[in-house]
Amino acid sequence: MIHKVKGVVARSKGAPVTLETILVPDPGPGEALVDILTSGVCHTDLHYKLGGISDDFPFLLGHEATGVVSAVGPDVTDVAPGDRVVLNWRAVCGDCRACNRGQAQYCFNTRNATQKMTLEDGTELSAALGIGAFIEKTLVAAGQCTKVDSDADAAAIGLLGCGVMAGLGAAINTGGVKRGDTVAVIGCGGVGMAAIAGAALAGATTVIAVDIDAKKLERAKELGATHTVDSSASDPVEKIRELTGGFGADVVIDAVGRPETYKQAFYARDLAGTVVLVGVPTPEMTLELPLLDVFGRGGSLKSSWYGDCLPSRDFPMLISLYKQGKLDLDAFVTERITIDQVEEAFEKMHSGSVLRSVVEL
Ligand SMILES: NC(=O)c1ccc[n+]([C@@H]2O[C@H](COP(=O)([O-])OP(=O)(O)OC[C@H]3O[C@@H](n4cnc5c(N)ncnc54)[C@H](O)[C@@H]3O)[C@@H](O)[C@H]2O)c1
Ligand SMILES: [Zn+2]
Ligand SMILES: [Zn+2]
Numbered sequence: 001m002i003h004k005v006k007g008v009v010a011r012s013k014g015a016p017v018t019l020e021t022i023l024v025p026d027p028g029p030g031e032a033l034v035d036i037l038t039s040g041v042c043h044t045d046l047h048y049k050l051g052g053i054s055d056d057f058p059f060l061l062g063h064e065a066t067g068v069v070s071a072v073g074p075d076v077t078d079v080a081p082g083d084r085v086v087l088n089w090r091a092v093c094g095d096c097r098a099c100n101r102g103q104a105q106y107c108f109n110t111r112n113a114t115q116k117m118t119l120e121d122g123t124e125l126s127a128a129l130g131i132g133a134f135i136e137k138t139l140v141a142a143g144q145c146t147k148v149d150s151d152a153d154a155a156a157i158g159l160l161g162c163g164v165m166a167g168l169g170a171a172i173n174t175g176g177v178k179r180g181d182t183v184a185v186i187g188c189g190g191v192g193m194a195a196i197a198g199a200a201l202a203g204a205t206t207v208i209a210v211d212i213d214a215k216k217l218e219r220a221k222e223l224g225a226t227h228t229v230d231s232s233a234s235d236p237v238e239k240i241r242e243l244t245g246g247f248g249a250d251v252v253i254d255a256v257g258r259p260e261t262y263k264q265a266f267y268a269r270d271l272a273g274t275v276v277l278v279g280v281p282t283p284e285m286t287l288e289l290p291l292l293d294v295f296g297r298g299g300s301l302k303s304s305w306y307g308d309c310l311p312s313r314d315f316p317m318l319i320s321l322y323k324q325g326k327l328d329l330d331a332f333v334t335e336r337i338t339i340d341q342v343e344e345a346f347e348k349m350h351s352g353s354v355l356r357s358v359v360e361l
C-alpha cells in the first residue's frame with residue numbers, strides 16, 4: 001500500500017520550501033514506517049535547502065524527530081508497531097571495518113531505507129540525513145529507530161535525534177571533556193548550547209560561551225556557561241585566554257563551522273588542547289594555517305559527526321538524565337509550530353530569538 005501524506009520539500013537551491021503531497025511505500029525488508037510526532041528545525045535543514053550539502057534536489061527536509069512505529073518490514077525484530085522511537089541517522093551495519101574493530105560510531109556503511117519516497121509525479125525525494133521527518137509518516141531503516149520511553153516530552157527528546165546529540169557528544173564523546181576542564185564553545189545555537197550543557201554535565205569548571213548575538217549569550221548562562229564573550233565586540237581568542245589564566249581552554253568547540261571560527265578555536269586552546277569542529281562548513285570554504293603552529297601547539301584537531309554518538313547507547317542514557325532533572329532538554333524547545341511554518345522557522349534562525357522551533361504533527 002502507498003500512503004499519501006503531507007511533507008516539507010526543498011525543490012531547488014534556495015527556493016522557499018513547499019508543503020507537498022508525498023507518496024510513502026509500506027516497509028520492505030529491514031524498513032520501518034513511522035508516524036512522526038515532532039521534528040525539530042536544525043540548521044542542517046537550512047544547509048540542504050541552500051544547496052550546501054549536495055545537489056540532489058528535491059529534498060524531503062526534517063531529521064530531528066520522535067515518532068511511533070506504525071508498521072515494520074517482514075524481517076524486522078528490534079522494533080514493533082506501537083513503539084515510541086527517536087529517529088537517528090547512524091544505524092550502524094555491525095560488519096564494516098569500523099564496526100568490526102569496536103568503533104561503530106565511525107561505521108562506514110550506515111543504513112537508510114532502500115525504497116524511495118516520491119512526489120505524486122513519481123520524482124524520487126532525497127530524505128535529509130536519510131530520514132525526512134517534516135512529514136506525517138516517513139520510511140526509514142529499522143535501525144534508525146531507537147526505542148525510548150513513551151512518558152517523556154516528544155518535542156524535547158526528539159532533539160537528541162540530531163543537533164542536541166551532536167553538541168552534547170562534541171563535548172563529552174569527541175572532546176572528552178572531564179571534571180575540572182576549561183571549555184570554550186563558539187556559536188550558541190542548538191548545537192553549541194548543547195555542547196555547553198554537555199561540558200557542564202561532564203564537570204567542566206570554566207565554560208565560556210562565544211557568539212556574535214547577545215541574546216544567545218544570555219541563554220547560554222542558563223544552560224551552564226560560566227562566562228560569555230561577544231565576539232562581534234571583542235577578540236574571542238584574547239578573551240578566552242584571559243578567562244583561563246592566560247593559557248587558553250583545554251577543549252574548544254567550533255559549533256559554527258567557518259574558517260574564521262575554526263581559527264579562533266585553534267588559537268584559543270591551550271598547548272596540547274583539543275579543537276572539536278562540529279559546525280558544518282560549506283563546499284567552497286578553505287582553511288589556511290601556518291603548519292608550524294599546527295605542529296608547535298600540539299594536541300588534537302578533531303571533527304565530530306553526530307557527536308560520535310551511538311544512538312542505542314546514548315539516547316536512553318541522556319533521556320534518563322533528562323528525567324532525573326540533570327539535563328534540561330526542555331530549554332532547547334523555544335517554540336512549537338505547525339508543518340506549514342518551517343520556512344518562517346528558517347527566518348527566525350537568523351533573528352537569534354530561537355534555539356529550536358519544533359514542528360508538532
Ligand atoms: N556535526 C554534526 O553532526 C552536526 C549536527 C547538527 C548540526 N550541525 C551543524 O552545526 C552548526 C550549528 O547548528 P545550529 O542548529 O546550532 O545552528 P543555529 O543557526 O541555531 O546556531 C548558529 C549560532 O552560531 C552563531 N554564529 C554565527 N556566526 C558566528 C560567528 N562568526 N562567531 C560566533 N558565533 C556565530 C549564531 O549567532 C547562532 O547562535 C551548523 O553548521 C549545523 O549544520 C552539525
Ligand atoms: Zn559498520
Ligand atoms: Zn540536524
